[in-house]
Every structure is written in structure tokens, then in C-alpha cells.
Amino acid sequence: MTGTDMIENRTFEEIEVGDTASVTRILSRNDIQLFALVSGDVNPAHLDAEYAQTDFFRRIIAHGMWGGGLISAVLGTALPGPGTIYLGQSLRFTRPVGLGDSITASVTVREKLQDKSILLLDCRCVNQNGETVITGEAEVKAPTEKVRRPRIALPDIRLSDHDGFRRLVDAATGSRIPTAVAHPCSAAALTAAIEAAEASLIEPVLVGPEARIRAVAQEAGKDIAAFRIVDSLHSHDSAAKAVELARSGEAKLLMKGSLHTDELLGAVVSGTSGLRTERRISHAYVMDVPGHPTPLIITDAAINIAPTLEEKADIIRNAIDLAHVMGRAEPKVAILSAVETVNPAMPSTLDAAALCKMAERGQIAGGVLDGPLAFDNAVSEAAAKEKGIVSSVAGKAEILVVPDIEAGNMLAKQLTFLGGADAAGVVLGARVPIILTSRADSLRTRLASCAMAALLARAAPKAAPGLPDGPAA
Incomplete structure (x- = not known):
């Protein structure tokens, strides 16, 4: 292993007065959420976006996270390193710390107490502008035996972040x-x-x-x-x-x-x-999936059981209209199947190819279509690259068009119950948007459903109420 793969301490005898070490970290929203999760502290100063703009919030972060956490990391991994016993700490917070700040925590040996292998260290944290945000001192019992071991990788922890719906409601x-x-x-x-x-x-x-x-x-x-x-x-x-x-x-x-x-x-x-109206009525789920950069639109998972090619074209048009009011000028539409190639034995692949041709000829406008695409190729650029798929949609899809209601229902519920996603729903293609909510929906999901419908209504062209009826849904 290389030196960077190993972690090695410095024994009491190896350490001299004046020795120093440091570590740097950028404060992110995930850091705050993890701190709240570990500590059980759900103070709005940590978790509420509006409250988080206050100076008090930033001081709380400095106290709760950087005060002990970063300095402890330096002491436990660098100076003295593994085997260190933390005995005490005294800190003073001199400036607030906010999201995006880069904080460098340093410790410097001020005194050695020989009889008990104790070190007194000056502690200091500075931000990216060189301004001191924390000062203080720490007392530790330094290790007397040498330790050199492989560095343990940090666990891969994923947090459920639903800011996508927050932005939708705000709009x-x-x-x-x-x-x-x-x-x-x-x-x-x-x-x-x-x-x-x-x-x-x-x-x-x-x-x-x-x-x-x-x-x-x-x-x-x-x-x-x-x-x-x-x-x-x-x-x-x-x-x-x-x-x-x-x-x-x-x-x-x-x-x-x-x-x-x-x-x-x-x-x-x-x-x-x-x-x-002249459009087929269809349902769209907007899925806020943890770890995915933007909400996904899945259609149709609730109304059309086995849509025809013509009905799928309307389902796509409805979904594109929804994506437009969500701020996506030219949404990427993936037409899903089990494979990414056209197979005459699989009707969904034939429909996908025909729908893409319809888009090329201007029969479906406002978005970029590609298909057939398997689900992994639609949402994962790595999977699409592995399959050799060159497409502006593959790996970056924003609208997922399912073959039938069974596939859509299973996909939406898998994302909800196994992926921790929130699912807001709206019915499209009628004269007015229709809000469908469930007793099981969270407040965030109910408000997101209403927000989508409100955006659609706000964007709808003015029309007289006596327009002739379109074909049956």
C-alpha cells in the first residue's frame, strides 16, 4: 500500500512542542443532516431552510459540527493519531460558519507533560478567507506505542433530500x-x-x-x-x-x-x-428520488391500461407540457422497454421506434425523444455508455414513458418503497388539471401535487368554457 493508504500515529516521544497538523473540509447540507441524524438534534437551526439563513444557525453549526468534529479528526488521525485519548477541550467561537465555507482546523502542541504522556494543544479553525472562526485548546493522552494500519474508507451514506419538491412549491x-x-x-x-x-x-x-x-x-x-x-x-x-x-x-x-x-x-x-379535449387523458407521477438530481416524470401509471401508439403520443405530449411548466424547455423523453433495440416480438419496442419517428416529423413537439431504452440506460449515463448507446436522452432522461399501466405502477412503487422517493401525481389532458392525492401522501407530496396543477393552470391559454368536446378518453 502507498503512504496515503495507511494511517500512522506519532508517539509521545516523537512529538515536539511546536509540532502542528491540520485538516480541511467544506460544510455541506449533507453534513448538517448527518449531524442531526447522529445527535437527534432536530433544531430548526439545522434543518429548516428559512431559519438556516440566520446568524444563529451558522453559529450552531460551528458549535455542533466544526467545534469538536474537525479538531477531533486532526487529533485522531494526524497528531497524535491512532491511539489518542481525548481528555478535554475548551473552544471559543469567534465568527459564524455557513454552508459552502471551507474550514481548516489546526492543532499545535503547546506543552508536554512527561509523567502521564499528556499533550496540551492550541486549536484554531479558519475559513477560506483566512478569518479565525474558532480558537481554543485540547488536552489529550498521546499514544506510547507505534500504530500503522490501513486507512478505513468512510461509509457510503445516502440521505433522502427532497429539495426538488420544495422548488416546485416555491415556484x-x-x-x-x-x-x-x-x-x-x-x-x-x-x-x-x-x-x-x-x-x-x-x-x-x-x-x-x-x-x-x-x-x-x-x-x-x-x-x-x-x-x-x-x-x-x-x-x-x-x-x-x-x-x-x-x-x-x-x-x-x-x-x-x-x-x-x-x-x-x-x-x-x-x-x-x-x-x-382532443387529447387523451393521462396521469403523470413526478418522482423526487433521493440521489437523483431532478424529479422524474413517469407516465402513465394510473389511467391508461394498455395505450395504443396514438394514445402514447398524447401521453407524451401531456408529459412534455408538464415538464415545460416545471422549467424544462426541451425535456428528454425516454420511451421504456425491456431492451434498447427494436425487436418485432416486443410491441413496445416498435411503438418506441414509431414515436421517435413521429417526433422527427414534428408530430410530437417540445421535447427530445429516444427509445426503446431499458430503464438503466435511460437514467444512468454509465449504463448507457457500457451498452454503447450514443444519445442525448440516454442516461439523462427527465420523462419516462412506460409500455403499460402495470410497468408504470410497479416502477413508481419500487422507487417509492425501495428508493425512498416521493410521488406527486396529476391528471393531464382534460380542460383543467386534476389533482389526485392519497391519504398516505405526506404534506410535502400533497403540496407538490397542487403546485404542479397550479403551474399548469397558470400557464394554460385563455379559452372559452364552451369549446366542443374531444374524443373519449
Whole structure:
């Protein structure tokens, strides 16, 4: 092994007064989250983004992480090194430390106490500008025997970071889009609508049996005095009246309450009173996957069971529209199959090839398409390179188009339950975006679903409510 692969201490006899050692580290968000995880300290000074801008937050970081951690690292790995026993420490924090700061921690031997092999060391931490942020002293018992061992690699720790949804909600905050909430007759459904209103994403119109809505609000301790209520007889009537609000233009969004999804979508696709357009209605999950740089759009995993080539084209168009409002000017669309080559025995590969040709001819616009691609080749540049795939989409896909609902459902749930992803959902292709939330969704996921729909509504062109209906969904 080379010298850099080994860690070696310095015994008490080898150390002289004036000897020094140092280590440098850049403070990252992961450092803060790991510190909170290990210590159990969930103080908002560590974890809340808004609170994190304060000077107090930065001083907390200096105290909690750099004060003991970096100096301990120098003492335990360099001077004296392995075998050191930490006896005491006294530190003074002179300047705040913030995210992105590069901190160099140094220790210098000030005194040796021969009878007990004890060292007194001056400690100092400076930032990238040479400014002192910490001063103090440490007392250690130095090793008396030589130790030289292979350096242990740090563990690969992955943290679930969902800033993708935070940015999405921030972009939509203040929209206050009029939203027909169909049958909010459970505490979970009513709370979801109220939370979105409190986040300034929607302006709810509660559609359902009025007495029941008021009873649920009272039981849940929610104030709904500011919200309009449209009385209905039952869940089917709630769906019909919510759809009518959207059809007339009084509501720009539709939100599912405590009724079945089939009830709501049945009213949406009605041939005489629904919200159909010339587009096929489809569902899109926006998946915030830990470790992935941006949220992934997966479509369709909830509505279209076995879409035809023509229906897949609409599913892609809907997803591209969603990606545009999320800030992606020309999203990369991967059409998934089990392989990355066209195989006549696998219809999904034929559809993928045809869809790519349609995009080349301008029949699908606004994004860059490639397929067929296996999942690994779509999201991993290393996997695509290993297969020799040269493509602007492979390894960098932002939209994943699945062959059928079974593949999409399994992919989305695998990412959620094994990959720790959050999944926000929205229904596209109708006259208004439709928000589908679940009782199991976290607050972050519910707000992200509302934020996506609000962005879509905000970007939608003005249209008269009496447009002719399109083909059936």
C-alpha cells in the first residue's frame, strides 16, 4: 500500500512542542443532516431552510459540527493519531460558519507533560478567507506505542433530500388558483385542501354535502369559514357539480376529495358534460428520488391500461407540457422497454421506434425523444455508455414513458418503497388539471401535487368554457 493508504500515529516521544497538523473540509447540507441524524438534534437551526439563513444557525453549526468534529479528526488521525485519548477541550467561537465555507482546523502542541504522556494543544479553525472562526485548546493522552494500519474508507451514506419538491412549491406559491374540491368529506381530504390553501397554491371551493363537510371540519378542528361550499347529495353528485364548476370556468383546477377516483374521472370523461379535449387523458407521477438530481416524470401509471401508439403520443405530449411548466424547455423523453433495440416480438419496442419517428416529423413537439431504452440506460449515463448507446436522452432522461399501466405502477412503487422517493401525481389532458392525492401522501407530496396543477393552470391559454368536446378518453 502507498503512504496515503495507511494511517500512522506519532508517539509521545516523537512529538515536539511546536509540532502542528491540520485538516480541511467544506460544510455541506449533507453534513448538517448527518449531524442531526447522529445527535437527534432536530433544531430548526439545522434543518429548516428559512431559519438556516440566520446568524444563529451558522453559529450552531460551528458549535455542533466544526467545534469538536474537525479538531477531533486532526487529533485522531494526524497528531497524535491512532491511539489518542481525548481528555478535554475548551473552544471559543469567534465568527459564524455557513454552508459552502471551507474550514481548516489546526492543532499545535503547546506543552508536554512527561509523567502521564499528556499533550496540551492550541486549536484554531479558519475559513477560506483566512478569518479565525474558532480558537481554543485540547488536552489529550498521546499514544506510547507505534500504530500503522490501513486507512478505513468512510461509509457510503445516502440521505433522502427532497429539495426538488420544495422548488416546485416555491415556484407555484401565490397562485391561489380557484379549485373545485370534489367531496372533501373526510378529515384527510379536507385537510389536504386547507393545507394547499394555506400554502397559497389554491382557493378551494368545497363541493359535497354541506352538513357533512361542516361536521368533518368541526371534528378535525379546521376553520372553513373563508371557503365557498357547493352543496351536493352524494359523491356522484359531488363529482358532477365539481366538473361543472370547471366546465363553466368558475374553477381552474379539479381536486379529488374522499370519493373514488373512478367516480371523479367518470364525470370528467362524460361525453355530454365532461372535461375532455382532443387529447387523451393521462396521469403523470413526478418522482423526487433521493440521489437523483431532478424529479422524474413517469407516465402513465394510473389511467391508461394498455395505450395504443396514438394514445402514447398524447401521453407524451401531456408529459412534455408538464415538464415545460416545471422549467424544462426541451425535456428528454425516454420511451421504456425491456431492451434498447427494436425487436418485432416486443410491441413496445416498435411503438418506441414509431414515436421517435413521429417526433422527427414534428408530430410530437417540445421535447427530445429516444427509445426503446431499458430503464438503466435511460437514467444512468454509465449504463448507457457500457451498452454503447450514443444519445442525448440516454442516461439523462427527465420523462419516462412506460409500455403499460402495470410497468408504470410497479416502477413508481419500487422507487417509492425501495428508493425512498416521493410521488406527486396529476391528471393531464382534460380542460383543467386534476389533482389526485392519497391519504398516505405526506404534506410535502400533497403540496407538490397542487403546485404542479397550479403551474399548469397558470400557464394554460385563455379559452372559452364552451369549446366542443374531444374524443373519449
